[in-house]
Amino acid sequence: MQSTAKTVGFKAGERNVFFHILTACNLQCKHCYINSAEHGTETLSKENIVSGLRLFSDEKKKSNLVFLGGEPTLHPDLADCITMAKELNYSVTVDSNGYLFHDFLKKVHPENLDYLSFSLDGPDSIINDSIRGNGVFKVCTENIGKAIAKGFQVSLIYTVSSKNIDHLHRMAPILQKLGVKRFFIQVIGLRGQSAKAGRQESSVTGDLQVSREKWLNIVPQVAEQCAETGIHVTYPKVFLDSQEKFECAGEVAENFFIFPNGRVYQCPLCEDYALHTYTIENNKLMPNPEISEKMMFPLKIEEGCVMNKLLQPDTLEYDNTDKPLYRVSCCLLKNEIY
Ligand code: SF4
Numbered sequence: 001m002q003s004t005a006k007t008v009g010f011k012a013g014e015r016n017v018f019f020h021i022l023t024a025c026n027l028q029c030k031h032c033y034i035n036s037a038e039h040g041t042e043t044l045s046k047e048n049i050v051s052g053l054r055l056f057s058d059e060k061k062k063s064n065l066v067f068l069g070g071e072p073t074l075h076p077d078l079a080d081c082i083t084m085a086k087e088l089n090y091s092v093t094v095d096s097n098g099y100l101f102h103d104f105l106k107k108v109h110p111e112n113l114d115y116l117s118f119s120l121d122g123p124d125s126i127i128n129d130s131i132r133g134n135g136v137f138k139v140c141t142e143n144i145g146k147a148i149a150k151g152f153q154v155s156l157i158y159t160v161s162s163k164n165i166d167h168l169h170r171m172a173p174i175l176q177k178l179g180v181k182r183f184f185i186q187v188i189g190l191r192g193q194s195a196k197a198g199r200q201e202s203s204v205t206g207d208l209q210v211s212r213e214k215w216l217n218i219v220p221q222v223a224e225q226c227a228e229t230g231i232h233v234t235y236p237k238v239f240l241d242s243q244e245k246f247e248c249a250g251e252v253a254e255n256f257f258i259f260p261n262g263r264v265y266q267c268p269l270c271e272d273y274a275l276h277t278y279t280i281e282n283n284k285l286m287p288n289p290e291i292s293e294k295m296m297f298p299l300k301i302e303e304g305c306v307m308n309k310l311l312q313p314d315t316l317e318y319d320n321t322d323k324p325l326y327r328v329s330c331c332l333l334k335n336e337i338y
Pocket residue numbers: 025026027028029031032033034069070071097
């Protein structure tokens with residue numbers, strides 16, 4: 001099947017704020033990208049969250065905010081922070097593992113939230129729970145049903161790895177049955193627990209990465225199938241076509257990944273290292289005086305993304321003259337199908 005997905009270029013004047021308000025979580029997913037040594041173990045106070053929201057809001061720009069954790073609904077003040085974010089004109093999403101702590105569905109009004117996003121990594125409890133933990137599929141799908149019944153716009157994130165790519169094609173009927181409006185397919189990133197798996201070939205997690213061939217054979221086709229049922233599907237570009245221009249979001253877009261220890265990254269691939277562009281100090285955004293990701297962004301290489309080459313060289317292939325066989329796009333570049 002020929003994919004009709006459109007690559008969505010980085011939009012000038014749009015900013016995306018990914019706000020990790022804590023790193024605590026009730027689950028221990030095999031691919032968890034949280035790295036407490038680099039991201040801290042703090043739970044931000046309500047005051048610090050609100051000052052962070054003010055720091056990153058910009059009246060002149062459309063700003064998308066995603067509350068993240070850990071599990072963000074573990075924060076007792078999340079409902080108030082969502083209200084505050086709407087007052088500051090953010091478009092607001094909460095990414096949850098599905099447990100919806102602190103009476104989330106009662107405390108938050110659906111009109112205050114643009115999307116409530118759930119993470120599910122398999123079409124049944126056998127696949128999903130082998131990655132995310134026993135009983136998670138049941139809790140997550142039940143709460144999706146409750147959220148939709150209450151009037152929330154619900155999206156679903158499926159992180160593709162070697163553990164679940166062969167089951168991705170089973171998601172279309174599940175999404176339809178659940179009533180999910182948007183489907184985000186993510187690629188496993190070699191960060192946090194999955195980086196440990198990649199580096200040590202841990203017997204616990206195994207190698208989670210997916211080959212290029214498998215990704216291209218499966219993901220665009222499944223995205224198409226899901227879109228045919230009326231769902232808005234987004235998935236990472238990953239591999240650029242030969243005529244496509246390479247762009248680094250760190251240079252042409254405004255993305256901020258904020259962690260509870262005050263680090264602010266512009267590139268998610270760098271999050272396992274002290275390469276953050278800024279630090280929040282006394283409610284101000286201070287440039288990191290050390291070597292930072294920002295110095296890497298302008299480097300132009302034949303392979304496309306420079307951080308991918310540095311951190312995930314196994315994803316690249318070369319011909320017998322050492323010329324790369326393809327370029328890897330910015331990890332923030334997406335394909336969309338409506
Ligand atoms: S991936 Fe998310 S839900 Fe899973 S352990 Fe990590 S923070 Fe928790």
